[in-house]
Amino acid sequence: MKVLTANRLTDGIAVWYADGGWAETIANADLAHDKAAEDRLEAIGAAAFANNEVVDVNLIDVTVVDGVVEAVRLREKIRAAGPTIRGDLGKQAHPETIRA
């Protein structure tokens, strides 16, 4: 299972493709369950890159835990939460946004 992630051009903030737009959290990212869905996400990412909305576009592996999308690799977990050494920074600093 994969989701589409990137960094927003203007401020570099990590974003995930969800529900037709780029969300600041991974929790509700659009899931690709098969190759066709991955291709669709990849095409969306390529278009957004070409349109100068985002940079560093990637498909990443995820799982779904209690209905919430979670990254598989530690690198992507840290991108999705923030530095593990500073709970006051990154997405984890605003848990209400993550839950939303």
Added chain:
Amino acid sequence: MYRYDEFDQDFVQARVAEFSDQVQRRLAGEITEDQFRPLRLMNGVYLQLHAYMLRIAVPYGTLNSQQLRMLGHIARKYDKGYGHFTTRQNIQFNWPALSDIPAILADLASVEMHAIQTSGNCIRNVTADHFAGAAADEVADPRPYAEILRQWSSVHPEFSFLPRKFKIAVTGAERDRAAIQTHDIGLHLKKNAAGELGFAVYVGGGQGRTPMVAKKIRDFLPEADLLSYCTAILRVYNLYGRRDNKYKARIKILVHETGVEEITRQIEAEWQELKDAELKLPEADIRAIDAYFAPPRLTARPEGDAAVKLARLDSKSFSEWLDQNVVTHRHPDYAAVTISLKGIGEVPGDASDSQMEAVADIAEKYAFDELRVSHEQNLILPHVARADLKAVYDALVDIGLATANSNLISDIISCPGLDYCALATARSIPVAQEISQRFASLERQREIGELKLKISGCINACGHHHVGHIGILGVEKKGAELYQVTLGGSADENTSVGEIIGRGFSSEEITDAIEQIVETYLGLRLDPSERFIDAYRRVGPAPFKEALYAGETKAA
């Protein structure tokens, strides 16, 4: 310290205007990411895990109070209230918006700072001994030469597209505090028998995935020949350095593959063509740059001895800080102070906006407005009257920066690692924090003595693990972090690359393993004056391997 002349100021302003225009065009979609990426890197803007990162140059680590105050202002206004001092004596901010970078660069230019050549395949910030101009053991201040190199290397048209990045360090003392033998070019400022200044020249040092100790290719290069000789080295490298494989593109690989004798011959031949031409430094020009680095007027403050003696009796913690973080100055009434950015359990090298401002105030009041960033990620007050040490200490206590651990096991160099860095394969900072907490007792740290522990979160070795007495390299193995330990590295005048001691350790095991290594050392050292590195060089890896892995061998 060096002050911009009209040319410098115009040049930096012009670059701010140029890059601001490039940022605006990028944000407007007029240039693509592929076009923009090399432009942003030339101006110190990276893209990391969470956001952009801006790396700002601190030439040879020298700052004044106004500049440090500005860094605090940038941290507060444009970032998240802190900055990270790096092993290249620079500072980086982890969260700036691309759209704010023009304003940040304009603010920096107003205090004679910039982010030019803090990335890219060019000559990076020239580093120097952080006690330069203050050290009692120094032949001469290395910074005027670092400044000459900075002026020569800034947007040098021939050397702006090298095979790979290029790092130069200069030291002016026999005791090398600038790690010159781990650099592409290392320069040791010295005097010859006639009392003339010149350099021993080292080439081809470096860390990364292929660590190499630099080779001395010249025992004495007259100071007037600094630029012609460096040009000859760069020219040979630019011509023959590999461009087919970025991992083999540093000059260390060229030196290794060509052989020291042959590459020295090539450099000397090239130099013969250059040495008597326009790159020869006129004596008057060298002395003019020297004048910028004239030491502050250090008036006699003989009351310092009595004041320090009294304050020692009054405060054990002050006394410990004095022993650990204060070093001898060339003027007997003064001292150089290390402000540790390694508080127990803190992030190595990080300072908050208010700490930066408070340190700037201290430097202004007690240290002739001068500061340094050390490659060991601490701040330095190079000139403090001994009579003022207690006042400086008290002011540092107030802002939580009086940890007395300089050169001890908790004075750890650590790269940002996977908590921030897009290239990292494992976290570094949490490992540094846990080790720091494990050895929190200052008494225990002092009992262990000098111990350089350095941690990198990937093979690029930004945390200098290869040259740590104890080095830790974090890698990803089967989806988990694994920490490989090297022992016996050092980055001084006897530079050596550490040896891998055995299988790696999980994040849960690594601190225990480090403690085991330290206990083994304490058990085998001849006496407390035998430092960890000396003991390791005497006994080799065997006792440490035995302590770490003996149980496994028997079980197997």
